[in-house]
Structures are given as structure tokens and as C-alpha cells.
Amino acid sequence: MADFPATIDQLVRARADEYGPKPMVIDRHMRLSYTELDATTRAIAAAFVDAGVSKGTRVGLIMPNGVRWVQTAVALMRIGAVLVPLSTLLAPRELVAQLRVASVQHLVAVEEFRGHRYHDDLSEYDLAADLPALQRVWTPDQLPEPSDAAVAAVDAITATVTPADTMAVVFTSGSSGPPKGVIHSHRNALGAVWAGLGARCIDADTRLYLPMPFFWVGGFGSGILSALLAGATLITEEIPRPETTLKLLERERVTLFRGWPDQAEAVARQAESIGADLSALRPGSLEALLPPSQRAQPGARAKLFGMTESFGPYCGYPADTDMPRPAWGSCGKPFAGTEVRIVDTETGDPAPPGIVGMIQIRGPNTLRGICRRSREEVFTPDGYYPTGDLGHLDGDGFLFYHGRSDDMFKVSGATVYPSEVEQALRGIDGVQNTFVTEVSGAVGAVVVGGESVEALRAAARKRLSAFKVPTVWLLVDSDDAIPRGGTGKPDIRALRAMLEHQVRRA
Structure with a gap:
């Protein structure tokens, strides 16, 4: 692997020298070149130094996507402060819990975003008792003008930051259990x-x-840091809507669209209705926005696979290239810097190729730890991190995902992996989406689209072993009927309740 700048400060300096006036980040209202990123983040870093932020200080950040998020975050990381990106979706109790877990000392938060008033939320708490580490809460506009002494000190401070220093504490989205602060x-x-x-x-x-929020690894790593490392230009917006997204795609001649498939489909419908010009998009973008001739067959392209603990994808294959036919449906191969092994979920022994087990990862690109947990609580004795994900490796090293270990269930003593059933059902004509879970000891499926339960059941029997075929079905008209949590992930408990209601009605 080629060398790359190994601290944020080194990276910003190198890219400013190489790309200068080229735009680094663009939102609907602002744009920032690589040169401007270097200059403005030095000034913001100096303001933080004057405010008492130094190397190792933990600083929470609550802001919507945009140029200012990038500037604030980069400024903090350049001087070795520990960035703690916090979700704009957090309820007051969740916000306080994450501030406490990460021992946040300074919090920079906008006054309001999408109905959340973060400063008002915190005013309801006794901060001295509930958040003893927290020293100051301010808005982005309250940062002071930096003193000459602080400006002069920034270069000396950045020179002390090493690749091994903590850069960020990123919280998992909490699809099951409380969110974890990953270091x-x-x-x-x-x-x-x-x-x-x-x-x-x-x-x-x-x-x-x-469009992915910068407070998640999907936006932070796959967006901001990807652009910085590659010398690319990042385009984003606070609140994605098909009409505003289309204007950005056209105006900025976007070449690569990454995000959520349902967003891409909504934008594609809007583009078709108004005749928008998306000709700059190239393969590797979400396929709903590409001409039919550039779309792959189902399963031919890898599903990039990763997690907060791996700081984004650790497994994949070029997004514009079909995998070898035996690997279709896989997540591709592990990237350099991450070792992957599969172990038996009960014994912990390594599993041979083709056998489903727990995915464990280790290597220089994986997490350094989890807040308030000892190393022994986080890693195996030989340094692997148990991900909680299930999968298998084939003989050529391609990884196939089989869902979460806490999602799998047994029917008549046989193990059912929801992801396997979902993948089979999504291959049936007319099915737009599907979600599978255990309900009353049976396999239940909520299906978006589909002709009828009878037709779905008949098609499923051709694709699945008999014990994996759902016996409880619920058909809904659109994805809007799928209950989701604050992060946008399906709410499995609510889906299970819907299916249980279906059982009682039968």
C-alpha cells in the first residue's frame, strides 16, 4: 500500500500544497478550496486554543452537514483535540448519555436543527452533577477571534500530534443495545x-x-476523509430532498453519487419527470441514477461492508466492476490493513471456508478501543474484535454476510438467518423490499410490493429450504409503512409487533 499522510494536519497541508484552489467541499451556500481549508482551519484552531482547547481535549460537535462542519472538525483534529461527532437526531437523554460516556469537555452545537434545540435540552439538566467533565457549551458563532499568540502557537501544537494519538470518538448508531463510543x-x-x-x-x-450525516462514519470517513485523501471534491447538503439534490448534481457536475438506494430512486424519478441532465455521473454511483446499459445484474457488484468499529468499509470490490460469478452476492474481499476470520459462535474456534460463523476483525485499520471498556472487554486475547456479525468466507476469500448474531433464530431446531431469507425474497418479481424476523416461533416477513401472499410463498419455496419459507406474511404498499428508528434503520421490534398482530388477526 502506498504511503499516505498519517495525521489530519499532515493531510491538510499536503493537499493544500498539491491542489490549492481546487474545491474541497461544497454545500448549497458555500464552497471551500483546499487552500482555504488550510487557512481557515488554522484560524479556527487558534480560536479553540484561546478558548482552552488543547491536545487531548474532547470536543463534541452537533451541526448539520456543510462546509462549517468540515472546517470545525478539521480545525479540532489538526491540534490533536479529540473530535466527538454527535447525532443531530439525539433526544435530550441520549445526548446527555453520550456526552457522559465520551467525557466531553467542550460542546459546540447549533441552537436548533429540525426541531431539536440542543442548548435548551441541556438547560434542563444539572450539568455539574450530570456532566462533570463538561466545561463549556457554545454555538459555532461564539468562538472568539484568535489572538496573535494563539495563531503563532498552532504550528507548534500540530507538530506534537502523532499518528497514534486519538483522533475521534464515534458513536455507533445503536441498532441494538445502547450506542458505543468507538475510539x-x-x-x-x-x-x-x-x-x-x-x-x-x-x-x-x-x-x-x-448526503450521509457527517456524524456517522458513512459521512465522516466515506465523505470528508475520502475526499481529503484522494484530493477529490465533496458535495453535500443539510437536508436532502430530490429537488434540491438534483440542482446540486447538475450545477456541480457530480460524477459519483453515493448514499441511500431509496434516495437515489426518488432522485431518479424526479430527474426523469423534469428531464434533468445527469450525464456526468459515472459507474460506481448508485444504479438507479445510471442509464440501464451501465447497471449491473443483481448481486454482481459487491455490497461494501463495514461498521463504526472498522471506520467504514473493511471489505469490498471496485464498485464499477462485476465480481467473479461465484462471488455474486458477496461483500467482496477484505481490504489491506484488516484481517478477517470466521469463528464458531459457540466454541470460538476458527471455521473453515463455507461455514457461517461470527466475523472477527483485527489490524492497523481497526478501532483502538471503546470508551469505558478495558481492552480485555473489547478484544480477544489474540487481538481480534468480535463484530457480532455473521458471515462466511469462500475458498477465494470473498466474504458473504448473513446478518447479526443477535438477529438469527431457530425454527424447529434449525438456524434461520434473516438476511438470507430477505435476499431470496428480494429476487422475486414485484418485491421492492422485505424485512424478516422471528415471530411466535416462526419465520415472519414484511414485504413491500408483491402480487399476493400465495404467489410469494410459491416463489419462496423455489428459492429456500422449507423451514426458511415465511409462514407469517404482511404485505405493505410502500417503504413508508416500514417503522424506522431515529437513525433510519428498520425498527425490528415494531416490525415484529406488526407481524404478531397479523397472527392474532388470522
């Missing part, structure tokens, strides 16, 4: 992003549209 160093985070650039088809010529 990443400059070296491991940048290494993880660097290893996946080729698979994501990002290079210096890329104009990348990415």
Missing part, C-alpha cells in the same frame, strides 16, 4: 479510508455527492 486514532482511521478508496471509485477527479 479511533489518526493512523487507523486514515488507513481504513485509504484502503477503501479504490473500491469506492474515488480519485482526484471525483466530484462526490454524499
